[in-house]
Amino acid sequence: MAIVELQNIRKVYDTKVAVEGLTLSIEPGTMFGLLGPNGSGKTSSIRMMIGMTVPDSGTVSLFGQPFSRSLLGRIGYLPEERGLYKKMKVLDQLIFLGQLHGLSETVARQRATHWCERLEITEAIGKKTEELSKGMQQKIQFIAALLHEPDLIIMDEPMSGLDPVNGALLMETLVDLRREGRTVLFSTHRMDQIERMCDGIALISRGKLMLSGSMREVKSRYPRNRVNIAYTGDDSFLRNPAIVASKRDVGAAQLQLVDETAAQPLLAEAIARGTQITRFEVVEPTIEDIFIEQVRASFGDAAAEGVTVDA
Amino acid sequence: MPKNLQNIWLIAKREYTERVRTKAFIISTVLIPALMGGGVFGVAAITRHSKTTSHIAIMASEPQPARDLKQELEHGEDTSMAVDLVAPGNGETLSREIAGKQIDGYLEIIQTPDSDGALHRPVFNFTPRSSADIATSDSIKSALQTVMTREYLAAHHVSAEEAKALLDPAKVNVIESNGRHADSKQSFYVAYTLFFLMYMVVLLYGMNVARSIIEEKTSRIFEVLLATIKPDELLAGKILGVGSVGLTQVGIWMAAALLFATQAGAMSGITINATQIIFFIIYFTLGYALYSSVAAALGAMTNSEQELQQLNMFLMMPLFLCMGMLPVLITSPNSLLARIVSQIPFCAPLLMNFRISIAMPQPWEIALSIGLIVVSIFAVLWISSRIYRVGILMYGKKPNLPEILRWLKYS
Numbered sequence: 001m002a003i004v005e006l007q008n009i010r011k012v013y014d015t016k017v018a019v020e021g022l023t024l025s026i027e028p029g030t031m032f033g034l035l036g037p038n039g040s041g042k043t044s045s046i047r048m049m050i051g052m053t054v055p056d057s058g059t060v061s062l063f064g065q066p067f068s069r070s071l072l073g074r075i076g077y078l079p080e081e082r083g084l085y086k087k088m089k090v091l092d093q094l095i096f097l098g099q100l101h102g103l104s105e106t107v108a109r110q111r112a113t114h115w116c117e118r119l120e121i122t123e124a125i126g127k128k129t130e131e132l133s134k135g136m137q138q139k140i141q142f143i144a145a146l147l148h149e150p151d152l153i154i155m156d157e158p159m160s161g162l163d164p165v166n167g168a169l170l171m172e173t174l175v176d177l178r179r180e181g182r183t184v185l186f187s188t189h190r191m192d193q194i195e196r197m198c199d200g201i202a203l204i205s206r207g208k209l210m211l212s213g214s215m216r217e218v219k220s221r222y223p224r225n226r227v228n229i230a231y232t233g234d235d236s237f238l239r240n241p242a243i244v245a246s247k248r249d250v251g252a253a254q255l256q257l258v259d260e261t262a263a264q265p266l267l268a269e270a271i272a273r274g275t276q277i278t279r280f281e282v283v284e285p286t287i288e289d290i291f292i293e294q295v296r297a298s299f300g301d302a303a304a305e306g307v308t309v310d311a
Numbered sequence: 312m313p314k315n316l317q318n319i320w321l322i323a324k325r326e327y328t329e330r331v332r333t334k335a336f337i338i339s340t341v342l343i344p345a346l347m348g349g350g351v352f353g354v355a356a357i358t359r360h361s362k363t364t365s366h367i368a369i370m371a372s373e374p375q376p377a378r379d380l381k382q383e384l385e386h387g388e389d390t391s392m393a394v395d396l397v398a399p400g401n402g403e404t405l406s407r408e409i410a411g412k413q414i415d416g417y418l419e420i421i422q423t424p425d426s427d428g429a430l431h432r433p434v435f436n437f438t439p440r441s442s443a444d445i446a447t448s449d450s451i452k453s454a455l456q457t458v459m460t461r462e463y464l465a466a467h468h469v470s471a472e473e474a475k476a477l478l479d480p481a482k483v484n485v486i487e488s489n490g491r492h493a494d495s496k497q498s499f500y501v502a503y504t505l506f507f508l509m510y511m512v513v514l515l516y517g518m519n520v521a522r523s524i525i526e527e528k529t530s531r532i533f534e535v536l537l538a539t540i541k542p543d544e545l546l547a548g549k550i551l552g553v554g555s556v557g558l559t560q561v562g563i564w565m566a567a568a569l570l571f572a573t574q575a576g577a578m579s580g581i582t583i584n585a586t587q588i589i590f591f592i593i594y595f596t597l598g599y600a601l602y603s604s605v606a607a608a609l610g611a612m613t614n615s616e617q618e619l620q621q622l623n624m625f626l627m628m629p630l631f632l633c634m635g636m637l638p639v640l641i642t643s644p645n646s647l648l649a650r651i652v653s654q655i656p657f658c659a660p661l662l663m664n665f666r667i668s669i670a671m672p673q674p675w676e677i678a679l680s681i682g683l684i685v686v687s688i689f690a691v692l693w694i695s696s697r698i699y700r701v702g703i704l705m706y707g708k709k710p711n712l713p714e715i716l717r718w719l720k721y722s
Contacts, residue, residue: 052534052537069541075538077538079538083527083530083534083535084530084532085329085527087333088325099321100318100321100539100540101539102314145535
């Protein structure tokens with residue numbers, strides 16, 4: 001049984017197609033990354049998952065049942081646009097949001113206090129939101145999404161605007177939650193986050209699904225044809241015809257080869273030309289590489305450049 | 312409690328507690344009645360007790376009636392002017408004094424040969440410094456009237472006492488149907504105060520609903536809320552919560568007014584009765600519900616307070632219409648026009664309530680107006696909740712009319 005299942009959903013705003021024929025399914029107990037550049041339809045898809053907007057066509061199922069509002073109590077949602085009542089005290093706010101999710105005041109208060117300790121923001125608890133830093137507000141909202149112990153946690157760009165320390169803290173928390181058996185779905189345009197943490201991914205661009213599946217599955221579809229190289233001296237070996245694309249820095253390069261077997265001959269050639277090799281590493285393509293390749297194949301080079309800028 | 316009622320309750324409770332706690336609530340609870348009541352009664356008191364204090368000159372060939380007029384203007388009931396008596400032919404000097412702002416005007420009395428004080432009066436020419444100074448010329452006019460009449464009566468051997476009695480205005484006792492003496496001026500001021508109180512509070516709390524929607528929109532909190540509750544629940548909770556704050560405030564005022572009426576009412580002559588209070592609360596509740604439903608739609612359509620300001624007129628215009636209708640209601644509260652405008656749902660809360668205060672309309676009129684308001688509330692809520700449902704998730708662009716119409720069909 002899939003926790004979230006989208007079947008061929010489509011959403012059009014006026015003349016702009018936000019999501020087009022999106023199909024994906026998320027398995028229970030996994031961490032799922034929804035990946036795509038800004039404006040690609042991530043938020044629109046998430047809003048349809050939680051019934052905030054209704055798809056023009058296609059179906060949404062949650063927890064193996066067709067969508068109904070009664071299932072929303074099992075979902076914790078962190079919207080992309082952060083928002084809290086500015087003049088309200090943090091604890092009151094958390095209790096209020098917990099109560100809306102059906103908790104009693106006592107339970108909401110206990111859990112809110114506990115979570116504030118866990119995320120190291122106990123000092124904020126008696127303050128008004130407007131007195132807090134942006135990062136703290138984000139943590140509060142993160143807590144608000146988790147108070148009712150949801151089975152499915154949906155977070156739209158959870159890391160945006162956080163410093164690395166706090167970003168890591170939230171990521172750790174998400175990993176813990178998945179270990180407890182909860183399903184986590186988050187969207188991001190930062191490919192490196194997905195790479196490290198996700199079991200499953202979906203890449204979307206311009207409202208269309210580029211690819212989806214488990215991380216291993218997606219990566220195994222692509223050959224280990226990337227080489228990271230660091231060298232000093234003669235760089236004429238970089239004119240080798242087996243190199244399809246390259247990104248060069250001073251004394252280093254990231255190369256894409258025609259296939260996996262071209263790596264050894266390339267190394268041999270470099271040594272033969274007397275270049276000093278300090279590092280030579282054959283790697284599988286990163287999710288970012290795969291994504292750019294997909295976008296290029298679907299929409300052409302210009303669009304792929306756009307992805308690189310966003311990522 | 313069913314889930315949706317509980318959600319409405321939670322939203323309403325939050326709106327209520329957050330608002331009642333603010334300083335703004337406490338300040339407005341004290342200040343609004345102070346300003347309203349103080350304003351209405353203050354203006355009344357000032358107009359009643361204020362005396363004209365202009366400085367004028369009288370240029371006359373005969374000592375009478377100039378001397379009497381001087382006496383009347385300097386020590387009359389409504390005037391305490393400074394008056395100089397000047398011999399004729401000083402017109403130029405006086406004009407110079409006017410230009411130099413030493414005097415506010417001068418009156419020239421020209422006796423004609425056949426003036427006898429009754430059929431043929433002297434000619435009075437008044438040259439004021441500013442022709443807009445109506446108060447001074449009015450005072451002179453009425454003082455002249457008194458002086459001339461008094462002189463004529465004296466000439467015809469009517470005693471001074473009798474003359475004074477004749478010149479006093481006739482007194483009319485206003486007696487209520489229950490036989491008690493009433494001060495019609497006071498009850499009029501009470502009705503007036505209630506009118507403006509309702510006007511202020513309906514506008515204030517209607518705008519509060521719109522502002523609270525915009526606040527949730529700009530702070531984006533509603534995205535979290537909408538993930539658990541329906542837009543309709545959010546809207547209902549908001550209107551109830553903000554409305555309860557308004558009711559609380561009105562309740563405090565009414566309790567204070569009752570206390571004031573029982574304690575100090577007897578001596579000040581101010582009477583506010585239970586009927587007035589009950590109808591005030593009924594019509595306030597209905598009026599607030601109607602206007603806040605409109606305000607909710609306005610809030611959902613806009614993205615900022617500034618944009619809301621531009622749409623304010625939709626709330627203000629019916630209220631202005633009510634204000635414009637006040638003179639009609641005061642002069643003839645049971646005329647056809649008064650009856651019709653006090654049935655218009657957007658005006659009824661204010662106007663029907665005003666009529667109830669000054670001249671009780673037929674029961675069926677009251678029932679009809681309440682019925683019409685209730686129907687309108689449902690109609691407006693139906694439209695507003697649709698606009699709200701769609702508009703709340705839209706930001707950036709202000710919708711145009713065709714788009715808003717599409718929203719009505721859409722959800």
